[in-house]
Amino acid sequence: MNRTFKAAVAALILGVTFAGPLTAGQLEDAAAAYLKGDYAKATRLLRPLAEQGNADAQAHLTLMDVAVAYRKGDYGTAVRLVQPLAEQGNVDAQACLAFLYANGDGVPQDYETALGWYLKAAAQGNAIAQYNLGDMYREGEGVPADNSAAASWYRKAAEQGYAPAQNNLGVMYDNGEGVGQDDVSAYMWFSVAAANGFKEAVRNRNMAARHMTPEQVAEAQKLAREWKPTSTPAQR
Numbered sequence: 001m002n003r004t005f006k007a008a009v010a011a012l013i014l015g016v017t018f019a020g021p022l023t024a025g026q027l028e029d030a031a032a033a034y035l036k037g038d039y040a041k042a043t044r045l046l047r048p049l050a051e052q053g054n055a056d057a058q059a060h061l062t063l064m065d066v067a068v069a070y071r072k073g074d075y076g077t078a079v080r081l082v083q084p085l086a087e088q089g090n091v092d093a094q095a096c097l098a099f100l101y102a103n104g105d106g107v108p109q110d111y112e113t114a115l116g117w118y119l120k121a122a123a124q125g126n127a128i129a130q131y132n133l134g135d136m137y138r139e140g141e142g143v144p145a146d147n148s149a150a151a152s153w154y155r156k157a158a159e160q161g162y163a164p165a166q167n168n169l170g171v172m173y174d175n176g177e178g179v180g181q182d183d184v185s186a187y188m189w190f191s192v193a194a195a196n197g198f199k200e201a202v203r204n205r206n207m208a209a210r211h212m213t214p215e216q217v218a219e220a221q222k223l224a225r226e227w228k229p230t231s232t233p234a235q236r
Helices: 009-016 026-035 039-051 055-071 075-087 091-103 111-123 127-139 147-159 163-175 183-195 199-209 214-226
Strands: none
Touching: 026 039, 026 055, 039 055, 055 075, 055 091, 075 091, 091 111, 091 127, 111 127, 127 147, 127 163, 147 163, 163 183, 163 199, 183 199, 183 214
């Protein structure tokens, strides 16, 4: 079956913001406000903390500004703001900068540079970076095409609870790409992704069920119910 592997580009870059750990109180409130689209409230909560020298607040304020610039199509500003933060080791900024290079937004498209930044972020456990590495290996962007490596990266992100990676891992099992063909595993991952709100996974699961026995479907449903993430990204 042919599946869609690429998520919307804006959703990926915006998903980086506030994906890191947050302390209690104003930072959590700011994150909640941002994710609801209330940028004024998020800024109002973050700015005083940033001015007091709170590193988390400073980083999240910068990432929020990057996401807003990207949403407006001001890719040059997004690059200018995020690069210093990435170079300081901020994992979300590294994933964000990699994304900009991979798509040629604000910088010349450069898969090799994107790969380097994604690997830095992925090594720190960033699920979005791991997901995008899966895409790069599957598509052969900056690296030789390698479905086994793609499936491995998708799995790392999927096990953290990242729904697009869960769906894509289901596709790999459904098609037998990089992993052994396994209808039960495909259905299970589609079910988990669907439960996490990934709409396309519902269609994929229904299509997979068409060539499964009732016993296989029941087994896959049981596995999906019992599945637990190793950790849960703050933004999916």
